[in-house]
Amino acid sequence: MKGPRASGVYVERFGSGPDLVMLHGWAMHGGLLRDLAERLSACYRVSLIDLPGHGGSGPIDDYSLASVTDKLLEVAPSSAHWLGWSLGALLAIGVESAHPGRVRSLAMIAGSPRFTAGIGWPGVDLCLLEQMASNLEQDFSGTLKRFIALQVFSQDNARELTKRIQEIIDERPVPDAGALRGGLALLRGADFRPVLAAFQKPVLAILGAQDRLVPKAVAPELLQLNADMEVHELFSAAHLPFLTHPEETASLIREFMFRQDQG
Helix, strand or coil, X not given: CCCCCCCCCCEEEECCCCEEEEECCCCCCHXXXXXXXXXXXXXXXXXXXXXXXXXXXXXXXXXXXXXXXXXXXXXXXXXXXXXXXXXXXXXXXXXXXXXCCCEEEEEEECCCCECECECCECCECHHHHHHHHHHHHHCHHHHHHHHXXXXXXXXXXXHHHXXXXXXXXXXXXXXXXXXXXXXXXXXXXXXXXXXXXXXXXXXXXXXXXXXXXCCCCHHHHHHHHXXXXXXEEECCCXXXXXXXXXXXXXXXXXXXXXXXXXX
């Protein structure tokens, strides 16, 4: 779809089986996760959702965590596995925090309960996000290009990846300015470490060793928070393992969720 976005939440559905909800990252849309959704659809009924104000989903006036999660739950199954990439992982944790019981298991791809660096916690420099927020108002296109460059950093085929990402992004309307500001505010301010520490559901984290946004140093900190969590580090991956290591990423997710469904 390239035309005007819908007034509500846009969702694509694939396959059949146990329900799986998938959420994309900041400034993107669900199309970037489509290949992964199709790989998983052989075993799962996948709901691939565009976040409010992104892709085909209409904007919302209040981009608070409560408002965003409420909009997502309007189209999400009553109980499902949830998979989030980057900002999507943060929001999936928020769904379980605000609505216990909706999340059967959580898979995070290049995700973290706290995106920004802090005392004893590795992450993105807060100044970088502040600069992005400032630049966004003046040069959306340039800011997005720089953000994509951060995600493909260290990859041998970075130029090819950048072109592919841009082509997918161009399939749907550009993100709403309010949604971009609201998403950055969530990335800057959300801290779900206590939520993840108390999480009673199975959790999988897939990290890229070359990721400049969610660094590999997060891995031991995640296990400190929740020793039952499964953490996998893909050595040559960065922030987009589902594009650079598609089958390995899909296999880790399938095996993780299969164990939950058999339990």
